[in-house]
Amino acid sequence: MKNRFLFATILIASTLLFSGQAMAQSLDLIEDDSQSPITGSFELKLGGYYPYRIDEELTAQGQPGAFEEFYGTDNMLYGELVVERYIIRNYGKLGVGGHIGLARRKGEVQTAAAMAGEDSEEATTDVPGETNFRVIPLRASVFYKYDYSAIHHNIPLVPFARAGLDYHMWRVVDGDGETSGNDDTGVSRGARTGWHASLGLQLLLDFVDPATAASFDLSWGINNSYLFGEYMISRVDSFGSQGLDLSDEQWLFGLAFEF
Amino acid sequence: MNNARTVNQSTRQVALCGVLVAGMMLVSASAFALDPKTSTRVDTVTISDVYGEISADNDSTLLVGVEGCQRAMDADADIMVTFSTPDFDVSSNDMVTGVFYYHGVYTFETGRGTGSSPTCTSSGCVDVSSDYISRSSTQAVVNIPFKTLTGFTSAQDCLGEIEKDIFIRLQFYDGSSSDAADAKVTLDLIRPEPLVSFDAVVTQDAMELTWEPGSSNDVDSYRVVYSTEEFAGDDFADNVSGAKSVYVNSTSTYTASTSIAEQTPGTTLWIGVASVDEVGNESILTATQPFDVIETVGYWEYYKQNGGEETGGFCQVSSTAPQGKNTLLLVGLGLCMAGLVRRRKKS
Numbered sequence: 161m162k163n164r165f166l167f168a169t170i171l172i173a174s175t176l177l178f179s180g181q182a183m184a185q186s187l188d189l190i191e192d193d194s195q196s197p198i199t200g201s202f203e204l205k206l207g208g209y210y211p212y213r214i215d216e217e218l219t220a221q222g223q224p225g226a227f228e229e230f231y232g233t234d235n236m237l238y239g240e241l242v243v244e245r246y247i248i249r250n251y252g253k254l255g256v257g258g259h260i261g262l263a264r265r266k267g268e269v270q271t272a273a274a275m276a277g278e279d280s281e282e283a284t285t286d287v288p289g290e291t292n293f294r295v296i297p298l299r300a301s302v303f304y305k306y307d308y309s310a311i312h313h314n315i316p317l318v319p320f321a322r323a324g325l326d327y328h329m330w331r332v333v334d335g336d337g338e339t340s341g342n343d344d345t346g347v348s349r350g351a352r353t354g355w356h357a358s359l360g361l362q363l364l365l366d367f368v369d370p371a372t373a374a375s376f377d378l379s380w381g382i383n384n385s386y387l388f389g390e391y392m393i394s395r396v397d398s399f400g401s402q403g404l405d406l407s408d409e410q411w412l413f414g415l416a417f418e419f
Numbered sequence: 420m421n422n423a424r425t426v427n428q429s430t431r432q433v434a435l436c437g438v439l440v441a442g443m444m445l446v447s448a449s450a451f452a453l454d455p456k457t458s459t460r461v462d463t464v465t466i467s468d469v470y471g472e473i474s475a476d477n478d479s480t481l482l483v484g485v486e487g488c489q490r491a492m493d494a495d496a497d498i499m500v501t502f503s504t505p506d507f508d509v510s511s512n513d514m515v516t517g518v519f520y521y522h523g524v525y526t527f528e529t530g531r532g533t534g535s536s537p538t539c540t541s542s543g544c545v546d547v548s549s550d551y552i553s554r555s556s557t558q559a560v561v562n563i564p565f566k567t568l569t570g571f572t573s574a575q576d577c578l579g580e581i582e583k584d585i586f587i588r589l590q591f592y593d594g595s596s597s598d599a600a601d602a603k604v605t606l607d608l609i610r611p612e613p614l615v616s617f618d619a620v621v622t623q624d625a626m627e628l629t630w631e632p633g634s635s636n637d638v639d640s641y642r643v644v645y646s647t648e649e650f651a652g653d654d655f656a657d658n659v660s661g662a663k664s665v666y667v668n669s670t671s672t673y674t675a676s677t678s679i680a681e682q683t684p685g686t687t688l689w690i691g692v693a694s695v696d697e698v699g700n701e702s703i704l705t706a707t708q709p710f711d712v713i714e715t716v717g718y719w720e721y722y723k724q725n726g727g728e729e730t731g732g733f734c735q736v737s738s739t740a741p742q743g744k745n746t747l748l749l750v751g752l753g754l755c756m757a758g759l760v761r762r763r764k765k766s
Contacts, residue, residue, distance in 0.1 A: 223725040230718040269622070272684075272714040275721055282713055287620055288627035288674050291717030329733065332719040334624065340719040341731075348719035350731035403729035 198383050198418050200255065203242040205390065205414025208235030209263040209295070213397070213405040229275075230267035230291055238263040238410065244303060252306040257322070259299035267291045269335075290335035295406060297328045297396075299356060316364035318386065323357040328396045328406045352406050353398045360390030362416060386416040455479045455586060455601035456536055460519060462503040466587070466602040468496045468565065480603045484698035488577035488608060491565040498568055500561040500602040502589045509591065510554040516594035523590050524552050524561055526568065531582035531605060539590050540597055547587070559589055561602075568604065580609050611635035611694040613702040621688050622715045626675035628667075630692060637696045641667045643675075644704060645690045647682070652691040652707040659691075659704070666695065684714035 210233070215225030244257035269289035273282045301324025309315040332340040332348035340348040365385040366373035376382045389411065396406040455464070457479075464479040468491060481498065483491070490496075502509070507519040514520065525544035527537055537543030551563045568585055571577065585604040590597060612633030619628045626645075632638060644650075646662035656664055667673045682688055691704035716724070 218722070218725050218727060221726050226718055226722040226725060226727065229721065267718060269624070269715040269717045270721075271622075272716050275716055282711075285620060285713060287622050287713055287715050288625040289622060289715055289717070291719070293718060332717065334717060336624075340717050345720055345723040347731050349733075350729070351733045403727075 195377055195383050196381055198246065198249075200243065200245040201416050201418040202244070203240075203388075203414055203416040205240050205242070205388075205412040207238050207240075207410050207412035209238035209261075209408055209410055210235045211295075211396075211404070211406045211408055213407050216405060217402065227293075230270070231265045231293055232267075236263040236265045238412070240297070240412065240414075251308050252304055254304050255302075257299075257301045257303055257324075259297065259301065261297040261299075262295070263297075264292060264294040267293070288335075291340065292333040292335075294331045294333065295328055296330075297326060297394075297406075299326050300324050301356070305362070310364055316367050318362040318364060320360050320362060320388075320390075321358065322360075322390075322392075324355065326354040326356050326394055326396050328352050328354070330404060330406065350404075352396050352404060354394060354396030354407065356392055356394040356396075358390050358392035358412075360388055360412075362386035362388040381419050382417045384418040386418075387414075388416055389413050455603045456588070456599050458598045458600040460504060460506045460591070460598055461589065461600035462505050464500065464502055464600055464602050466498065466500045466604070468498055479601070480605060482605050482607065482698045484696070484700040485577050485608050485610060486699065488569075488571075488606065489574040492571060492574040492577060496565045497562050498565055498587075498604060500563075500587050502559045502561075502600055502602075503557065504559065504589075504591075505557055507591065508556045509559045509589075510556050514592075514594060519591045519593045519598070521554065521559070521589075522592040522597065523547075524559065525588045525590060526563075527586050527588070529584050529586070531584050531607065534584075536586075536601075538597075539588055539599065540592070544588065561587055561589075563587070569606065577608055582607050582609055605698075607637075607696065607698040607700060610700045611638045611696045611702045613694055614641070614692050614705050617690075617692050617705060617708075619690055619708070619710050620713065621682060621690075621710045622713045623682055623684050624715065626673075626682075626688075626690075628673045628675075628690070628692070630671060632671065633694055633702065635694060635696065635702075637698075638694045639668070639697045640695045641669070641673070642693045642695055642701060643667055643673070643690065644693070644707075645688055647686060647688060649689050649709070650691070650707060652704040654703055656691070656693050656701060656704055662689075682712040684712050686712050688712055 211227070214227045219225050238261060240259055240261035242257050242259045244255050246253045246255040248254040267290065269287060269291050271282055271285055271287055273280050274284070276283075301322045303320060303322040305318050305320040307318045310318050329351045330349065334340050363386060365387055373385065376385070390413070391409070391411055393409045394407055396408075397403070457464075466479055466481045468481065509521050511518075511520045522540065524547040525539040526547055527539065527544045529535075547561060547563060551561055551567075553560045553562070566572070568587075569576075583606050585606065587602045587604070588599050589601075590599045592598075612635045614633055615631040617628060617630035619626060621627075628643060630641070642656050642664050643666075644656045644659055644662045644664040646659075648661055650659050650662050656662075665675070687709045689707050689709050691707040693704045694702040722729070
């Protein structure tokens with residue numbers, strides 16, 4: 161937790177340093193008559209993902225945590241693509257967005273003897289075989305971005321907030337690419353629902369090179385580019401039902417483009 | 420100073436060229452010893468066995484192993500070589516200076532990958548009977564019995580543990596210079612050495628093998644023979660009945676797919692492994708070994724075994740979800756998003 165605050169502090173400090181230099185530069189290009197109309201944005205972001213509450217279902221019953229046993233405790237690399245549509249543009253921008261992400265982790269199968277705690281030669285045998293866990297989160301969100309100061313006061317910082325609903329598709333796959341499971345255990349794929357909320361800060365990049373930013377608009381229709389950091393809390397446990405809990409609290413960083 | 424530098428550079432360049440030329444000569448010499456001769460006047464050379472008894476072939480080279488040799492002998496197969504000659508009339512025997520004409524078809528033998536190419540117009544080659552040759556204006560086809568080409572009299576000769584290259588050459592001449600194109604039959608009748616040792620771990624979903632190869636240097640794959648019934652090793656895999664097998668292109672390890680590794684935990688799988696060389700010759704199997712099929716569990720099985728209640732599915736509506744505030748949150752967010760979209764449309 162301390163590391164997260166330290167990281168956030170560094171991010172904010174470096175951002176403010178940048179913004180101080182940027183004050184002297186014109187940000188007229190952010191939204192003026194010379195630009196093409198701004199209707200929405202898309203984002204690419206990366207971060208770590210670990211469903212840290214996934215084992216609570218078993219540990220609450222006094223059982224060992226299955227996820228930790230097979231996949232460890234390190235974060236998975238998580239990537240997400242977001243497409244947003246602006247609906248209201250007065251003091252900032254209000255709109256809706258759709259998200260799709262991906263995270264996966266490879267683990268190794270274990271001998272049944274080892275998992276049963278037996279002290280035998282078979283229990284210590286290094287066996288071949290993989291067990292892979294994949295999550296594809298789909299999200300729908302409402303967001304608000306405060307870019308009034310960026311447009312009117314030459315401050316290249318845009319704080320934003322999001323909240324919405326989640327639908328996370330998950331799957332456990334064997335080494336041969338087949339879904340795990342049999343008649344006894346059922347099929348190991350499905351989806352969990354939930355919600356998310358996030359706060360973040362965008363740094364407008366156009367001030368670094370306004371001429372390039374303008375040509376980017378002419379060539380590609382990209383009006384403004386941002387570097388951003390975001391802290392997101394997601395609760396994905398089908399609103400409290402039994403089963404896999406895919407909730408996480410994660411930092412995400414990426415690039416956003418307004419078009 | 421500049422002159423000295425130029426001289427030094429020139430010396431280095433000459434030395435470098437010398438090394439390059441020497442290297443190229445070495446390479447070309449070894450390539451000449453191994454490869455069939457080619458000519459710009461012969462478009463393509465193809466070689467095959469007429470009855471398809473020999474499976475391994477590669478354009479102008481036909482590789483013959485022990486089994487292929489035995490099948491060719493038993494079937495009394497012919498070897499067919501086709502020389503395509505679009506640039507001159509190979510049916511012509513007219514000795515017109517400056518115009519290439521047919522001179523003859525010859526055969527000669529070398530040790531496998533060794534020796535040098537003889538000049539068949541003078542000596543060192545054997546004339547192929549015209550009974551085996553047909554010619555048109557654009558191609559010459561040689562149809563020669565495998566027995567005649569190899570000198571073998573029975574399939575038993577294929578167990579002679581020999582290796583050699585037999586070349587079939589089309590020679591042509593223009594009155595002052597000669598040219599030629601070759602096809603090659605490589606006889607590799609030496610089986611590879613068996614493996615020194617191997618080990619395996621077998622689970623219900625996978626089979627992992629590791630092994631120490633034998634001393635043969637032309638091994639390029641292995642044949643893994645397995646059965647739930649005990650079978651004897653130290654014999655050729657084809658002589659083992661009731662066992663399954665799979666060919667593995669790997670040097671020292673192999674992890675089987677589930678298609679061949681679906682075994683029942685607690686049972687025993689018997690495994691033997693043979694070396695296979697590039698021609699397809701197989702060594703005898705190693706002594707077979709029994710391996711217990713180990714039961715493994717993955718994340719999902721372990722989760723369910725320990726009381727996990729997830730049942731999967733994509734359209735689930737929780738029967739145990741607390742009602743009230745979460746439902747209100749869900750409905751509220753939905754209404755909020757719908758309202759925003761509607762307001763946007765109005766404006």
